[in-house]
Amino acid sequence: HPLRATRYVRSVHELKNLPPDVGREVAIAGRSNAGKSSAINAITDQNRLARTSKTPGRTQQLNYFEVAPEKFLVDLPGYGYAKVPPALRAHWEGLIDTFFRTREALKGLVVVMDIRHPLRDFDLQMLGYGRAGGLHCHCLLTKADKLPRGQQAKALLETRRALGDDATVQLFSAEDRTGVEEARAVLERWLAL
């Protein structure tokens, strides 16, 4: 599959340093520890890809991964457990909002959420900015392996009901690889791979 060729390119700290606004991009967001890096690694079939870009404590950066020429995954770090100072948080939110609204190449947003506590403030904020920017939105309910089947189905149904037409939702697990193909299909479609 084409996503296997994905490689880390660079991290961008300010919108003025973004690569040229051409081609196609998909943003991937998630709260700290939600399982975002693991999801990116499972989807791209690479063991350490998402880790290479990780700078601890560095919330305000956009990590660019190139899948193919002019096709990128953009990893947007979420808030950590440590309290983020309000001014920093506001700056980050403004940056994301602007990025989502103005970036021509950006076609969709994937929000990675722990299936045991989906739709937290951060997730709803990201989805709000995504919709405001006219992006397709897709949610991964990850760590599905942590719940029995019945509860997985229940969480899926409830999250779908809560989001309605605002986003599509699927089960995911980097551990047992539930939903990896489904997620890949979404990315391949949005990136026109």
Ligand code: GTP
């Ligand atoms: P930060 O980058 O630190 O904010 O976290 P992240 O969202 O990238 O999460 P990461 O992928 O590092 O995973 C966090 C923890 O959850 C790790 O201990 C993973 O092994 C675990 N984890 C991630 N995905 C899964 C999953 O699908 N199932 C299970 N059981 N554990 C998972």
Ligand code: MG
């Ligand atoms: Mg990570």
